[in-house]
Every structure is written in structure tokens, then in C-alpha cells.
Amino acid sequence: MADPSSYRPKPGQIPDSPGVYRFRDEHRRVIYVGKAKNLRQRLANYFQDLAALHPRTRTMVTTAASVEWTVVSTEVEALQLEYSWIKEYDPRFNVKYRDDKSYPYLAVTLGEEFPRVQVMRGAKKKGVRYFGPYGHAWAIRETVDLMLRVFPVRTCSAGVFKNAARTGRPCLLGYIGKCSAPCVGRVTPEEHRELAGGFCDFMAGRTGTYIRRLEKEMTAAAEEMEYERAARLRDDVEALRRAMEKSAVVLADATDADLIAVAEDELEAAVQIFHVRGGRVRGQRGWVTDKVENVDTSGLVEHALQQLYGEETGDSVPKEVLVPALPEHSDAVSQWLADRRGSQVSLRIPQRGDKKDLMATVQRNAQQALGLHKTKRASDLTTRSRALEEIAEALGLDTAPLRIECFDISHLQGDDVVASMVVFEDGLARKSEYRRFQIKGFEGQDDVRSMHEVIGRRFKRYLQEKERTGEWEETPAPTGALPVPQTASMVLTAPAAPAAGPDTSPDPEAEPREDDGRPKRFAYPPQLVVVDGGQPQVAAAKRALDELGIDDIAVCGLAKRLEEVWLPEDDDPVVLPRSSEGLYLLQRVRDEAHRFAITYQRAKRAKRIRSSPLDAVAGLGETRKQALIKHFGSVKKLKQATIDEICEVPGIGRRTAESVVVALTSAAPAAPAVNTATGEIIEEDDGGSTT
DSSP: OOGGGGGGOGGGGGOSSSSEEEEEOOOOOEEEEEEEESHHHHHHHGGGGGSOOOOOOOHHHHHOEEEEEOOOHHHHHHHHHHHHHHHHHTTTTSSSOEESSSEEEEEEOTTTSSEEEEEEEESSSOOOOEEEEOOOOOHHHHHHHHEEEEEEOBOOHHHHHHHHHHTTTOHHHHHTTTSOGGGSSSSHHHHHHHHHHHHHHHTOOOHHHHHHHHHHHHHHHTTTTTTHHHHHHHHHHHHHHHHHTTSSSSOOOOOOOEEEEEEEESSEEEEEEEEEETEEEEEEEEEEEESSOOOHHHHHHHHHHHHHHHTTGHHHHSSSOOOSOOOOTHHHHHHHHHHHTTTTTEEEEEOHHHHHHHHHHHHHHHHHHHHHHHHHHHHHHHHHHHHHHHHHHHHHSOOOOEEEEEEEEEEEETTEEEEEEEETTTEEOOOOGGGGEEOOOOOOHHHHHHHHHHHHHHHHHHHHHHHHTTOOOOOOOTTTTOOOOOSSSOOOOOOOEEETTTOOOOOSOOOOOOSSSOTTTTTTTOOOOEEEEHHHHHHHHHHHHHHOOOOOSSSEEEEETTTTTEEETOOOBOOOOHHHHHHHHHHHHHHHHHHHHHHHHHHHHHHHHHOOGGGSSSTHHHHHHHHHHHHHHSHHHHHHHOOHHTTTTTTTOHHHHHHHHHHHHSOOOOOOOOOOTTOOEEOOOOSSOOO
């Protein structure tokens, strides 16, 4: 535990202007970000007598090892910088709201030539207009189904659209009148975009214009005795009215507003948001957070506003935001919201009338959400704590293993040997810390040797991080110890990126970055290493740690046969009761490592199976490979071609043609693929794959 006086800045060093400050721990990780109108006054509050501080603040300042600040011009800039740093560093002592689920939106892809209406979740994309969020996806689909009668906008995927365009036949919705079938040219791109614009206008609340127009057309058709057309228009009007009834009118003046309510106790807080557009509730969402910092209702509201509008612009920020308590610097927050919207935003507490009544409804929802969360969380926290205590007692650990790392080896008959590392902190999976390894030290199947290699590589990187940051001083290595290299020797790949965007994680083989507060790869040691296997795998893991001179990390193995827990140098396993929460947690950790490893191994095997003999041709890129396959029809026919025939392919010179012939001639014939259902051999017909 650090003494705050050891890193307290001198009063004259701290400016009295607006700014943002960061507390860092001994590993240079940013653990808290805050802003202040006057940095000198605010930071002085943290360096009081520890007994006078709030318990959460006291924990933070004793965990920290340094403090730094950045001066800005205005409170609005401080608010924006604080939000950016919280998103970037994910500090452990800041309030962070997390959605209790991924809310679906009704989205219109206006950036495409033929806009598409669909349900979307996750991060918002450019060129897409969103409506919602909604509580359930089925509610969106019901609304869309009603509105397609009047606005027959495309709803199909890109694959279905292209297939219909190729065959000249629309899908079922095109035949029943719920799609204008732009895929076969029934409407022009301009006409289809006009339909999509009308759809968006209606969803945005401008409903009266369309209904009045349809009613006039219906009356005119009836007067001209076009009764079938009048009946269709009548049904269209009824469909739009039913769609409007899906969201009841709550504010008679067609207000666009977001209402935010907070329910809290000493430890946790729940936030509920109602999105009202055109006087109707168009969406609802909720967040729950631990109160890891000393914060009151106004502070929770400010954090909620940052989370809600930090990445929104334009109409996504409403004209009016109603809250239960104004933030401490409400003028700066209002200006920040106005900057994001591009026009004035009213931030206030409702005092009377319909808005106050609706705020009471939102408040009741927040209270119910907090109660439901506490019911679930109480059992969850109790169970996880008991599981960690049982593991510590069974393995003879001094403290509960708050960070557990589990390793597993996966292969298929000795091919594509890989390993996985999964991390559980406080009994919960921390997927951002997962790592995957390729076994490069030897060929063939040897789980024990593979485990030794993986454990050694992982903890070499840990020692390198300690040496780089100055936390570890060189000492004479024990006899037989492996030297710690100055550069990483690992070959590993980071976990796959989520569907919401590309993997932007740094190369794990690159030199470590300078201290910037972000979590480092392999920088933090576990209290417990779990290996998937029995006594041989545990001995290999322990030997790898001993060779590196690491003696403060516990090791155990979990054997699948009888779910026995093996410890190093013990002839008999530790047998936990089948009803033990500790055993259940170890099983979950082991099963997650197995899942992660086998997923990676299957992906590598699939990639190898899809490989082509043309991959061995130096300088032959994907475009020219496809050109060769397209010209000859298959790799089999390409093998039969002469050098002169290959040179006829555009972009293929004689030297490249000779290399292709050599590669195809030297390639070993692959075993024929067999249809397991019929027993027939499947012929090759494309670039190295079978159909």
C-alpha cells in the first residue's frame, strides 16, 4: 500500500486552471481519470489525512503511485478529454456503465446505392441511420412488416440481392408487394431512395403528412370508383396507424427528448433511459455499474451523459435532456451537448406536468433494474468468492487466486499443434487477455514438451516486461536456468476481433510500447497457473517456471478422467467434492481453455486444407492466382498446361509460368476427398479446394 505523501506534488507545482488529471499505479497503469475547474483545489482534496477520505477514495490514492495532469482552456475541453481518456485507458476506479445487453436498432443503410432496412446491434456505422434502441428485435420486425406496405424498401442481404439481379427474379417480398424489387429494375435507384427517405421521415415522427396524403388519395380513388385502389390505400393507412400504436403517445407536444433516471445504493447504481421522439417512446435502455469512486447522483448523471452521447452527433443528441439532478458543472455539460448536436440543447430537471410524470415512470424502471441486478449479483458474488476461497484452501495458497491463467494444448494427430492461454480475474473470464500460441520448438505430438515450451515462453515475456519497467533487478540465475532473451521469441496470435470492427491490436512480436497507461501484454503475473492435464503436464509447467527462477506462482493441473487436481511433486491428487464451487470454477477455466485452443487449431487446419500448390510460387499474388484458375478452370487442368499456354494468361510472364510449372510438378498429389454420405470421390474444380 503506497503512502500518498510519497508522490504528493508541491502546491506551487499544480496550476489553478481547468484540466484533467490521471492517477497511475506502480506499473504505470492509469487507475483513475478526473477533471477539475481548478486543478490545485481538486487535487488537494486527495492528499488529506487518510482517515478523512471516503473509503473508495482512500483505496484509490493508496493504490496509486503517481499523479499527473494536463491543462486545458475551458471546462468543455476538460469534459471531452476526460471522456476520451476513460475510453482509452479503462481505469479501474472510474465509474463505467455497461449495457446489460446488446440493444437492437432499426437501421437504414443510406450509404448504399439501394438502402436496406434491417435490425442492427453493436457499434454504429457511418452512412447508416438508426432508430431506437428497442427492447426486442421482434418489435422492430413487426413494425417493419407493417410499414413495408407503404414503403416497400429493400430488406434483403447483399447475397440475396445479387442473386436476384443475376437471375432476373425477385424474392418473395417482391412478388407480394412488400419490396419494390430494385434488384430487377422495377424502380430506379432514385425512386428507391425516395421510398427509403419516406420510411426514415415516418420513423422520425413526421407521420401526419403521409397519413393525410394517403387519406386524400383514398377519397379521390373512391370518387373515381377505383374501389380496389381505394381499398389498398385504406389498408395502407390502417397499417401505418397500427405501426404508430406500437409506441404510445407520452408527451402531447411531440417533444424530442431523452429522460434519464438513476437508482442507487452505497455500492451500485442503475441508470434507465427513455428515448422519446415525436412525443412517443421510441426506445429504452439501461446500465448498471459498481460505484468504485466516491460519486453522488449528479456525478452519476454526468458519467451517463458522457457514455450516452460521447460518440453521437447531430440528431442523435435530442433537443431536450431531462435528468433527476444536474451535473456539478451543468453549463459546461450543456455546451458540450450543444457542440455535439450542432444546436442548443436543454439540460434540466422536469418540475411539473407530463414530463415529470414520465420521469417518475423512468425512475421506477431504474429501481426495478437495480433490484433485479442485485438479486442476480448477490448470488454471483457469493458463489465466486466461495469458489476462490475453496481453491486457495485446497491448494494451500496464502491468498485467494484473483488472477488465474489456464493453458491447453490442441492438435490433430500431431499436426497443427497449438496452445491457448485464458485468463480469469475475480472468477470471471477476461477475454481481452486471452492469447494463442503456435508450437514451433519441435515437430510432432508431445503434449508435455508443448506445455513446457508454452509456459516458458509466456513467463519469459513476463520477466522481460519486469526488466523493461525496472521492477526486476538481475540476480544470478539458478543452476540450469534458461537465459532470458532480450527480445521476444514467441510466435503467437491475438484473439479474433469482434464483428463490430477490424483487429487493431498491436503486433505481439513488436517491441513493447513506451509507458502510456495502457495494459501491457504478459505484464501481470497470475496467482495460479492451471494446466489441462495430469501429473506429467504439471511437472512440465513447474519445471519451466523453475528454469526461469520464478517461485511465487502456484501451479496445478486438472485431469479430465476423474476431475482430479494435481500439484507438483505430489504422488496423489487433491480430490475436491463434486459439489465444490472451487472445482466447478476450475472446470469452467479448463473448458474455456480447451474451447479456445480447439477453435484456433480448427481454424489453422482449415486454412491449411484450403491452401493451393500455387501458394509456393514466389511473387504470385492472389489476383494472378485467380486469373490462372479462371483461365484454365481448375488446378488439375492447369497442371496439364504447357509453359506457352500459361504465358497466354494476361499478366503471366515466361519466368512466372516456369515457376508455376515447377511448383505444380513438385507438389505432392493430395489424397482424394470423399463424400462420407455416398462414398464417392469428389473431384477438384478450383484453386486447391474440393466441392
